[in-house]
Amino acid sequence: MSTTLVPSLTFPSQSGGTSNSSRSALPTGGQLLLITDDLVSPSDFLLHGAVNMFFKEHKTGRVVVVSSLDEAHWKAVSQKLGLSLAPHSASGAFELLDPSRFLGSSPDTQGTLRRLYDEIHQRIPPTADASRSSTPQLLVIDDISVLEWISTEPTTVIRFIRAIRHITTSSGTGVVIRYHSTSSTKPPPALQHLMETCHYHVSVKSLTSGRSGAVSGEASAHSLKASINAGPVLEDKGFVSRPTAEALHYRVDASGFKFFDRGTAGGVI
């Protein structure tokens, strides 16, 4: 398995420094990575890759995953990708929160998101010095788009995202958020807010030629406004963006995923 989620995609490490060796493969210290995908090319492999990579990189660490998929699914897929989640789950280092458990009878999801926020906040408490958090932490939020689809009030999801950003910044937790793109002509309010709030964006798209057995899709990496507008001191100059025109192709199989340049087999196919 590669050392980064997407080739050349690295993030500023929590310890600071501008050299490449001090960069991290996963978001840290309150950085938010947004992953968008579509139905033909889902980005499950990146979420599982992020969790596996975190536990391989950090012997002591904590991962909280907000997903409606059950623990058996996460364990089975992680096992196939080369990591056993069972010991991490038993020790409490891997914890799964199912948003559907908090959905009440009311169609309004405001109460649901408040309870979910409380559960996350309980597991990722703020620290005195977020930049020097002793235990690395990663928060993976999978169902944010679903929560928007079932919500009658779009602002509830926006408030939830804003609250999550606050607690992850104050606790020094890296965040990976996945959002499912639909064919809607205008971007939904939650996606617009995520594009404003997150620091980095990985866009996973299907090929325009349709499904292929050899190439699963293409991925591009971008720096978002939150990162760019952070100012000259905080701006991430070491980030290597990969625009859509230079997107990488990838192939997913049962045992993992590999990236390769467009038009090249790269020893993959």
Next chain:
Amino acid sequence: MSSSFKRKAPATQPPPLGTRLNVASSVLELSTGVPSLDDVLGGGQPLGSILTILTPDRHSNWSELLQRYWIAQGIASGQQVCVVGEPSCSAKLVEGCMWLSPAEYGDSVKGAASEDEREPGADEEVKIAWRYEGMKKFQTTVRTAASRRDDYNHTFELTQKIPSGVTESALQSGQLQYLSARSKATTPPFDEILSQIKALIEAQYATVMRLAIPELGGLYWGDTTPEAILRFVYLLRGMVQSTQFSVLISMPPHLAQDVPAFDSRTVDAGWITKLGFLSDGCLSFSSFGDNPALLSAFPAYHGFVHVHRAPSVRSLVPPSHKLSVLRGLSSPSSHTEGGGENNLGFKCTRKRFVIETLHLDVEGGVSERRTAPPISATVHEHSESSLTSPATKAESAKVAVEAPAPAYDEATSPVTTTKPKKARKVVAFQSGGRDLYDF
């Protein structure tokens, strides 16, 4: 020195009734009742999954046909079956199910050329050029399993109706049950149905159960909103994913489109994508019923099959990508180009419903040399009952093509033969016949 230690072989328990282990994902799965649909899904529908069927054509009811196959398979396999909805509609759905073919335990391997489309003189030995003798016959669909000793997949015939004795005994024994909202509240019964399903899961947790939900969002469900339907599917998936319950959801035609028609308001595009993400599997069966052009282009088929999402329970890649012969994603490809997915179409013959790979005919409209007139397409008003009967020569294509000047006026036709004309040999290219471009 030989050790006295004997490794204890793990006891392999047989899978539950009517299920088998998927070779790619090692997940238990059950059959949908349609072998070609099982193949498209990668072997079958996984236990603990939701499969959504969308049929946007308002003039046909393919979703009801597939629900009936699914229910009939469950009853024939001895599994528990539960139908959700208005009780009388649920009973009517079950009573109209197809049933086992009389020759189920015989040789059911017929191949692609079904009994309905046997060419005249097929029983005679066909002379094939020597270079092609070793090649297999061109297959457009998967064969039904020869063995009937297992209870996974049965051969159903549309000409056979489920005996009333079978449904009555299934009801009496509790194998078949109907689930409906008990309260007469005006609000949509989503929450009540979910709580009943939750109680059913708690009561029969270790049982393999088929939960059929026909016409979700239709008349029975009252004034629904897109959020309510999506929330229902989201919560249902969370309930069943750790169980041995499998769910088949079908939607009414007005909700089976990418821009669904809700009474309350307009909805943006992306509805099918949302359903696809919330379900484990999502397929559309788009009928040609309202499109005469497609019907004439593909006379042997009744519609397209679109696989929006294939189930991938406990795996990163759907087993369908690797195992499905019809989808063809695992077919060998060149080193530069990937293997593209096959186009799929479905058709309903006199005896069965089948999904096949869709191929365009040779330019000119004739796929092979014939000595008899080709089977032509007919635009049907009621596609549901459009069963391609054995080639009746009286049927002919009637596709209305408006032209500035009629190419051929029968009233002034000079052809009034007194002696019978010899049937013309039909080949790919006809020099003397009328062409598309004749005016």
